[in-house]
Amino acid sequence: MSGRAGGGGAARGGGASGGGGARDGRTAAGPGGRFVVRAEGARLPVGAVVPELLGVLAAGGCAVLAAPPGTGKTTLVPLELARTAAAAGTGRVLVAEPRRMAARAAARRMAWLLGERVGGTVGFTVRGERKVSAATAVEVVTTGVLLQRLQRDPELAGVGTVVLDECHERHLDADTAMAFLLDVRAALRPELRLVAASATTDTAAWSALLGGAPVVAAAGVLHPVAVTWAPPPRPVRPAHGMSVDPALLDHVAAVVRRALGETDGDVLCFLPGAGEIARVAGRLGGLGVDVLQLHGRAPAAVQEAALAPGERRRVLLATSVAESSLTVPGVRAVVDAGLAREPRTDHARGLGALTTVRVSRAAAEQRAGRAGREAPGRVYRCWAEAEHERLARQPEPEIALADLTGFALQAACWGEPDASGLALLDPPPPGAMSAARALLHTLGAVDAAGRATDRGRRLVRLGLHPRLARALLDAAPHTGARRAAEVTALLSEELPASYGQDLAAAWHTARRTDDAYTTRWRTEARRLEAALGAEGGAAGAGAAARDAAVLRGGRAREAEGRVSGPLASDGSPRGGPSPSGRAAGGRGGVLGDDEVAGLVVALAFPERVARRRGQGGYLMVSGTAADVGDALGGAEWVAVAVADRGVGRAAARVRLAAVVDEQTARAAAGGVLEAYGEVRWAQGDVVARRVERLGAVELGSVPLRSPDPAALRAALLDGLAAEGTGLLRWSREAVALRQRMAFVRRVLGEPWPDVAEGALLEQAERWLGPELAAARRRADLERIDAGGALPRLLPWASGEASRFDRLAPERVEVPSGSRVRLDYSGEQPVLAVKLQELFGLADTPRVAGMPVLVHLLSPAGRPAAVTADLASFWREGYRAVRAELRGRYPRHPWPEDPATAEPTRRVNARRG
Numbered sequence: 001m002s003g004r005a006g007g008g009g010a011a012r013g014g015g016a017s018g019g020g021g022a023r024d025g026r027t028a029a030g031p032g033g034r035f036v037v038r039a040e041g042a043r044l045p046v047g048a049v050v051p052e053l054l055g056v057l058a059a060g061g062c063a064v065l066a067a068p069p070g071t072g073k074t075t076l077v078p079l080e081l082a083r084t085a086a087a088a089g090t091g092r093v094l095v096a097e098p099r100r101m102a103a104r105a106a107a108r109r110m111a112w113l114l115g116e117r118v119g120g121t122v123g124f125t126v127r128g129e130r131k132v133s134a135a136t137a138v139e140v141v142t143t144g145v146l147l148q149r150l151q152r153d154p155e156l157a158g159v160g161t162v163v164l165d166e167c168h169e170r171h172l173d174a175d176t177a178m179a180f181l182l183d184v185r186a187a188l189r190p191e192l193r194l195v196a197a198s199a200t201t202d203t204a205a206w207s208a209l210l211g212g213a214p215v216v217a218a219a220g221v222l223h224p225v226a227v228t229w230a231p232p233p234r235p236v237r238p239a240h241g242m243s244v245d246p247a248l249l250d251h252v253a254a255v256v257r258r259a260l261g262e263t264d265g266d267v268l269c270f271l272p273g274a275g276e277i278a279r280v281a282g283r284l285g286g287l288g289v290d291v292l293q294l295h296g297r298a299p300a301a302v303q304e305a306a307l308a309p310g311e312r313r314r315v316l317l318a319t320s321v322a323e324s325s326l327t328v329p330g331v332r333a334v335v336d337a338g339l340a341r342e343p344r345t346d347h348a349r350g351l352g353a354l355t356t357v358r359v360s361r362a363a364a365e366q367r368a369g370r371a372g373r374e375a376p377g378r379v380y381r382c383w384a385e386a387e388h389e390r391l392a393r394q395p396e397p398e399i400a401l402a403d404l405t406g407f408a409l410q411a412a413c414w415g416e417p418d419a420s421g422l423a424l425l426d427p428p429p430p431g432a433m434s435a436a437r438a439l440l441h442t443l444g445a446v447d448a449a450g451r452a453t454d455r456g457r458r459l460v461r462l463g464l465h466p467r468l469a470r471a472l473l474d475a476a477p478h479t480g481a482r483r484a485a486e487v488t489a490l491l492s493e494e495l496p497a498s499y500g501q502d503l504a505a506a507w508h509t510a511r512r513t514d515d516a517y518t519t520r521w522r523t524e525a526r527r528l529e530a531a532l533g534a535e536g537g538a539a540g541a542g543a544a545a546r547d548a549a550v551l552r553g554g555r556a557r558e559a560e561g562r563v564s565g566p567l568a569s570d571g572s573p574r575g576g577p578s579p580s581g582r583a584a585g586g587r588g589g590v591l592g593d594d595e596v597a598g599l600v601v602a603l604a605f606p607e608r609v610a611r612r613r614g615q616g617g618y619l620m621v622s623g624t625a626a627d628v629g630d631a632l633g634g635a636e637w638v639a640v641a642v643a644d645r646g647v648g649r650a651a652a653r654v655r656l657a658a659v660v661d662e663q664t665a666r667a668a669a670g671g672v673l674e675a676y677g678e679v680r681w682a683q684g685d686v687v688a689r690r691v692e693r694l695g696a697v698e699l700g701s702v703p704l705r706s707p708d709p710a711a712l713r714a715a716l717l718d719g720l721a722a723e724g725t726g727l728l729r730w731s732r733e734a735v736a737l738r739q740r741m742a743f744v745r746r747v748l749g750e751p752w753p754d755v756a757e758g759a760l761l762e763q764a765e766r767w768l769g770p771e772l773a774a775a776r777r778r779a780d781l782e783r784i785d786a787g788g789a790l791p792r793l794l795p796w797a798s799g800e801a802s803r804f805d806r807l808a809p810e811r812v813e814v815p816s817g818s819r820v821r822l823d824y825s826g827e828q829p830v831l832a833v834k835l836q837e838l839f840g841l842a843d844t845p846r847v848a849g850m851p852v853l854v855h856l857l858s859p860a861g862r863p864a865a866v867t868a869d870l871a872s873f874w875r876e877g878y879r880a881v882r883a884e885l886r887g888r889y890p891r892h893p894w895p896e897d898p899a900t901a902e903p904t905r906r907v908n909a910r911r912g
Contacts (some may be wrong), residue, residue, distance in 0.1 A: 041113040044072025046218040050080045053216045057193045062213035064206045065197045068220030070327050070373045073197050075109045081161050082137040091160030095140045098171045100126040105307050107140040128523040143173035150180045161193040168198040170397035179422035223372040230255050231384040239356035241644050252337045253283035255380050265332030266314040270367050272339040272356050277317040294318040299516035334371040334379040343402040360395040397426050405466050408436035413460045417450030443470045462531050471604035479596045485528035487600040489521050501631035503658040504597040598660035601639035602668035608640035609665045611697045621669045621695030625651035635659040677704050679711035681719035685778040725760050727781045734787025739824035740808040747848045753793035767792045807848040815841045815903035828853045839901035844870040859889040874898050
C-alpha cells in the first residue's frame with residue numbers, strides 16, 4: 001500500500017491524485033492503508049447492488065451475483081469485498097477466472113482503477129506467472145491454479161472470500177473448484193465466503209447448489225442492438241472436427257467489410273479458433289484499420305491493446321474468450337460466425353480433441369451484447385434467421401463432453417474417488433468417468449478402489465493432465481529434467497500449425513524461434529523443470545529413480561502366458577535396457593532429441609504407440625488405425641500425441657507425433673505386452689503360432705508345434721461356422737441320409753434331431769466328436785464322412801433310433817418286386833417308378849404316416865403322371881395316360897384294368 005489515508009466508508013465522490021491520473025470515486029480501504037477507485041469504477045452499474053451483496057454475505061456467507069458483462073462484477077465487486085474484508089480482518093479476496101487472459105486483464109483493470117501497478121493491492125497468479133506481494137488484498141487466479149491451491153491447502157489460509165467468476169460458462173475446473181469450496185465450507189471453514197458470479201440471469205441452479213443462497217442481480221446498461229441476418233449466399237459445408245469451410249471464412253470477412261461500411265466504431269468478430277482468426281485476418285488487408293487477433297495464444301501486448309481504447313478504428317477477431325469474461329471498449333458492431341470449439345473425447349479409442357460446433361442461443365446473445373455495451377449497436381449473424389431457433393438453448397457443460405482423467409484424479413486426491421459426494425451441477429457421465437479411472441489405475445495414480453496413491457498426488461501437484469505429468473516424471477530420469485520439461489511443455493498447449501507434424505522438428509523450431517508461443521513455452525518449461533525439482537523428479541526421486549534402468553527395455557517376464565510390461569504396479573518403470581535399444585552410455589549415455597521426444601509422447605499416450613502396416617497406414621496399440629502421412633519419413637514406429645477421427649473416417653488423422661523404436665514402444669506400453677499361443681481359423685485354415693503382441697500390434701510370431709487340443713478343436717469349429725458344413729465330405733448317401741433325418745424331424749418333431757445347417761453347426765462337437773478330435777487342419781475336415789457321423793444324432797438313448805429306417809426307409813418295395821429309392825429332398829417324399837411296376841397296387845405307399853408323392857414314369861423313364869392318390873389315378877387318370885402312351889410303347893403292357901393286372905418290369909414278348 002502507498003500510505004493513502006485509511007477509512008472504511010463507501011461514500012461516493014471526493015478526489016485524489018495518484019497512480020498517474022485523477023481519481024474521483026468510491027473509496028475502499030485495503031490492508032495498511034486507504035485506496036480510492038477511479039471515477040470510471042464508481043460509475044459501474046454493479047455498484048448499486050454492492051450493499052445488498054455485502055449484506056447477503058454477512059448473513060449467510062454465500063451469494064450468487066448475476067450481472068451482465070461490463071457492469072463491474074469482475075472488477076468493482078472484488079475491490080468492495082476487499083474493503084470490507086480489510087475492515088473485518090478476514091483475509092484477502094481470491095477471484096477465480098476461467099482463462100489466463102481474463103485473469104491478467106481483470107487484475108490489470110482493478111489495479112488501474114486504484115491507480116496502481118499489478119502486484120500491489122491487486123495481484124494475479126496464472127500457470128507460470130505470479131505477481132503478488134505482502135500488500136495484495138485481491139488476487140486473481142485461474143480456476144486451475146485455485147484447484148492446485150485447494151489440493152495443497154484445503155483451508156485456503158489467509159483467504160476470506162472466493163469469487164468464482166463467469167461460472168455460467170460451466171468450465172470443468174470451475175465446477176470442480178466450487179464443489180471443493182463447498183466441502184471446505186462444510187468441514188473446515190464455515191466462515192469462508194463464496195460468490196458465484198454469472199453474466200447471465202440463469203442462476204437458479206447455482207443458488208440451489210449453494211444451499212439456497214440469495215441471488216443478487218445487477219441491471220446492465222445495455223443499449224439496443226439491431227440484428228442483421230447475413231447467411232452465406234451459397235451453402236457451405238458444415239464444420240467438423242477442426243475443419244471450417246474456407247467459403248464461410250470468405251463470407252465472414254465480407255461481412256466484416258460490410259459492418260465497417262454500415263456502422264461506426266470498432267468491429268468485434270467471433271470465430272471458433274486461432275487458425276480461423278489468422279485466415280480471416282489475411283482476407284482483411286488494405287482496409288485502413290487495425291486488425292487485432294484476440295485469443296488465448298495471442299501475445300500479451302495484443303491482448304492489452306484489445307482491452308484498451310484504440311487510437312484509430314479497429315477490427316478485433318476473437319474466439320469465445322471475448323463473450324463475457326473480457327470487456328472490449330469501442331465496439332459498435334459484432335460479426336458472429338456462429339461457431340465455437342468444444343472438447344470431445346472418444347473414450348473407446350482414447351482420442352480427444354477440440355471440435356467445431358454451432359454456437360448456442362445463449363452464447364449468441366452474449367456475443368451480440370458486446371455491440372451495445374457503450375452505445376446502440378448492430379450484430380451481423382452469419383446464419384439464417386430460420387436456423388436460429390434450431391440452435392441449442394445453452395452450451396453443454398464441459399463435464400458432459402471432456403476427457404475426465406484430470407477431474408477424476410482431482411476428485412480422488414480430494415477423497416472422492418467416484419465424485420459421487422461432490423456438489424456438482426451435473427454429475428460426470430458414468431462411461432467417461434469409468435474410462436478416466438481405468439486410465440488413472442494404469443498410470444498408478446489410483447489404486448484398485450480408485451483412491452489416490454502417493455504417485456497420484458505427485459502427478460496432481462505438477463499442474464498437468466495426468467498423462468503429461470506421468471510422462472514428465474518417468475522420462476526425466478532418462479532424459480534429464482530440462483529436456484523432459486521442454487517436450488512436455490510442447491504437449492501442454494496446441495502447437496502453431498506452422499510447426500508441423502513431427503514433434504522433434506517442432507521442438508527444434510521452438511528453440512530457435514522467438515514469438516508469443518515460444519515465450520509461453522519457455523515459461524512453462526521452466527515451471528515444469530522447477531516442479532520436477534520440487535518433486536525430486538530431476539534426481540529421479542522415489543520409484544522412478546530406483547528403477548532408472550527400467551524404461552530401458554529389458555527382457556519381458558512371462559507369466560501365465562502373458563509377458564509383464566516394464567511398469568510396476570504403481571506406474572513407475574521396471575528395469576531393462578534403454579528405450580533406444582542401446583546400452584546406457586551409448587553416444588555418451590545421452591539420448592538424442594528424436595528419442596527424447598518419442599519417449600515423452602509414448603509415456604504420455606502409450607495406447608497411441610503405432611506401427612506401420614502399409615503405405616502411410618499405421619495401427620495403434622489401442623487398435624485404432626491411423627494415417628500419419630509423410631512428415632515422419634515412413635518410420636516403422638511412431639508415438640501419436642494429437643489425432644482426431646472425423647465423421648465417416650475409418651482411420652484417425654495424426655496431427656502431431658514422434659518417431660520411436662520398438663524398445664521404447666515396448667517399455668512405454670508394456671502394460672499390454674503379451675506373449676501367448678494362438679490357435680485360430682484364418683484365411684481358410686487353422687493357424688497355430690506363438691505370438692508376441694503389444695495391444696493390437698503384432699510384434700512377431702513362430703509356428704506352434706504342439707497346439708492345445710481344445711484350442712485346435714475351437715479353431716476347427718470356428719472354421720466350420722465360417723464356411724459351413726460344406727467343408728466336410730458329403731457323399732450321395734450322406735446327403736440322402738440328412739434328407740431322411742430332416743423329413744422325420746419335420747413330420748414327427750422331437751426327439752428326432754434337427755439337421756438344418758445352423759443346428760448341425762451348433763451341435764458339431766456332438767456328431768463329429770471322434771473325427772473332430774483327430775483333425776488338425778482344413779484337409780482333415782474335408783476327409784470327414786458326414787454320412788458316417790450323422791447317425792450319432794439319432795435318439796439312441798431312448799431306443800427311438802431303431803425305428804428310423806422304418807419311419808424313413810431309404811427304399812420301398814413295389815408290386816413288381818423292385819426296391820425303389822425314395823427321394824426326400826422336397827416337402828413330401830417322392831417315389832419315382834415305372835407305371836407298369838405298380839399294377840395291382842390300390843393304395844399309395846406311406847412313410848411315417850405320410851403318403852408319398854408317386855411319379856409314374858413312362859417306359860422311357862419320363863414322368864407320365866404325378867399323384868398322391870394312386871386309387872384315384874387308376875380310376876380317373878390312367879385311361880388318358882394309356883391312350884397317349886400305348887401307341888408309343890406297344891411292347892409294354894397297357895391293360896384296361898390296371899387294378900387287377902400283373903405288375904411287371906419286363907416288356908411283352910415279340911410276336912412271331
